[in-house]
Amino acid sequence: MDYLKLSGPTPLSGSIKISGAKNASLPLIAMTILAKNRVVINNLPNVADIKTLIKLLSNLGSSCEFGDHSIAIDTSGINQTKANYDIVKTMRASILVLGPILARFGHCEVSLPGGCAIGQRPIDLHLKALEHMGAKIDIEAGYVQATAPDGLKGCEIVFDKITVTGTANIVMAAALAHGTTTIINAAREPEVVQLCEVLNSSGVHIEGIGTPVLKITGRAGQLVEIAPFEVIPDRIEGGTYLCAGAITNSELTITGARADHLGAVLAKLEDMGCRFTIKGDSITLHPTHELKAVNIITQEYPAFPTDMQAQFLALATQAKGTSIIEERLFENRFMHVSELKRMGANITLNGNVATVNGKCHLSGTDVMATDLRASSALVLAALVAEGETNVHRIYHLDRGYEGLEKKLADVGASVERLKE
Ligand code: EPZ
Numbered sequence: 001m002d003y004l005k006l007s008g009p010t011p012l013s014g015s016i017k018i019s020g021a022k023n024a025s026l027p028l029i030a031m032t033i034l035a036k037n038r039v040v041i042n043n044l045p046n047v048a049d050i051k052t053l054i055k056l057l058s059n060l061g062s063s064c065e066f067g068d069h070s071i072a073i074d075t076s077g078i079n080q081t082k083a084n085y086d087i088v089k090t091m092r093a094s095i096l097v098l099g100p101i102l103a104r105f106g107h108c109e110v111s112l113p114g115g116c117a118i119g120q121r122p123i124d125l126h127l128k129a130l131e132h133m134g135a136k137i138d139i140e141a142g143y144v145q146a147t148a149p150d151g152l153k154g155c156e157i158v159f160d161k162i163t164v165t166g167t168a169n170i171v172m173a174a175a176l177a178h179g180t181t182t183i184i185n186a187a188r189e190p191e192v193v194q195l196c197e198v199l200n201s202s203g204v205h206i207e208g209i210g211t212p213v214l215k216i217t218g219r220a221g222q223l224v225e226i227a228p229f230e231v232i233p234d235r236i237e238g239g240t241y242l243c244a245g246a247i248t249n250s251e252l253t254i255t256g257a258r259a260d261h262l263g264a265v266l267a268k269l270e271d272m273g274c275r276f277t278i279k280g281d282s283i284t285l286h287p288t289h290e291l292k293a294v295n296i297i298t299q300e301y302p303a304f305p306t307d308m309q310a311q312f313l314a315l316a317t318q319a320k321g322t323s324i325i326e327e328r329l330f331e332n333r334f335m336h337v338s339e340l341k342r343m344g345a346n347i348t349l350n351g352n353v354a355t356v357n358g359k360c361h362l363s364g365t366d367v368m369a370t371d372l373r374a375s376s377a378l379v380l381a382a383l384v385a386e387g388e389t390n391v392h393r394i395y396h397l398d399r400g401y402e403g404l405e406k407k408l409a410d411v412g413a414s415v416e417r418l419k420e
Pocket of ligand 1: 023026093119120121122123124125126127161162163164165166191306307329330331372373400
């Protein structure tokens with residue numbers, strides 16, 4: 001297994017190009033199951049999760065041709081509708097194929113994703129919504145067996161909780177359903193908005209895009225024609241690198257970003273004393289000589305994203321004063337805390353609330369990544385820690401950050417990828 005060796009503290013300077021959004025790419029790749037044509041997706045990030053979903057689609061019979069940060073997918077060759085455990089277990093977002101496959105073929109078997117490091121992450125809301133649309137759902141031997149021989153029927157769906165991939169799954173199922181589906185309490189994340197925008201421009205009439213109420217007019221099984229499109233920038237990758245600039249007191253620019261997708265993140269960085277210059281798709285963070293403590297509650301978009309919680313917790317260790325960080329979406333998303341404490345951070349955990357007493361001096365040591373965003377928090381801490389830090393099990397990082405060590409090295413970080 002690979003690990004990252006970093007030495008700190010090192011100031012950064014220069015600019016980092018943000019890749020396409022992992023969490024937009026995954027539903028957009030699943031969406032090709034609804035297409036009659038070969039679909040070209042550009043600005044795809046080169047990360048493990050994308051490769052996993054492409055492998056799943058290929059196993060079902062699709063043909064996929066990779067380009068440079070692009071892919072052409074033709075799903076006309078799909079000849080089976082079972083997504084096996086061996087792939088689904090490595091990436092829960094595989095559940096995104098359930099809605100489109102069921103809508104197109106009338107049957108689908110997907111392994112239950114199982115829990116993951118950050119929490120149980122059930123899919124009950126996905127399944128309940130599909131049943132409401134007329135699907136028969138059985139759970140057998142760890143697999144979801146879904147059938148809808150007469151197709152899915154449009155109806156009103158009320159999500160008890162806001163679910164990002166749940167909303168995406170039902171939008172894709174509704175696209176081919178008979179009649180109109182209204183989703184109430186829909187997710188509004190930019191990744192869901194892009195999925196709706198691409199479908200809407202491909203002949204699936206969707207009203208309320210970007211609002212909590214989506215109205216999708218089904219095409220009664222008629223596949224769509226999808227023109228080439230570009231994946232939106234990854235707002236979480238962008239936010240992570242802004243935190244890298246802030247934690248190292250650097251002047252750092254991220255390019256190819258969407259500041260309008262980072263509202264809550266930029267606001268919290270400003271609360272901590274950071275200042276920015278925004279010019280088109282570039283955001284330049286200016287050195288912040290003293291970071292101020294911050295209070296954060298993670299909630300659904302457009303509020304502060306749970307996927308930035310770990311990074312801000314690392315940043316808060318360098319802020320003067322007491323920061324309170326509450327995680328409201330997942331039940332076990334503080335696994336970075338114990339590793340940060342081993343580096344010298346002063347953090348106390350009480351249920352889903354972390355209290356960080358800064359400013360703490362961090363010392364380099366061996367640390368272990370446990371999940372995607374926790375890993376990036378350890379990298380941020382390593383940039384400012386005194387001495388050498390080895391971040392192990394960075395396959396977690398590779399799931400969602402394209403070329404992280406190169407992007408950081410190119411702006412002055414002392415980081416290299418080594419083999420255990
Ligand atoms: C998406 O996961 C993201 N992944 C996650 O990013 C992100 O943390 C999460 O949304 C929240 O923003 C992708 O988009 C691929 P949810 P998702 O369904 O859709 C509960 C990363 O780091 N829930 O919005 O799986 C669930 O347990 C990843 O890039 C149910 O109870 O999350 C959670 O508490 C991590 N039943 C809450 O809803 C369901 O059927 C939000 O989950 C579905 C969800």
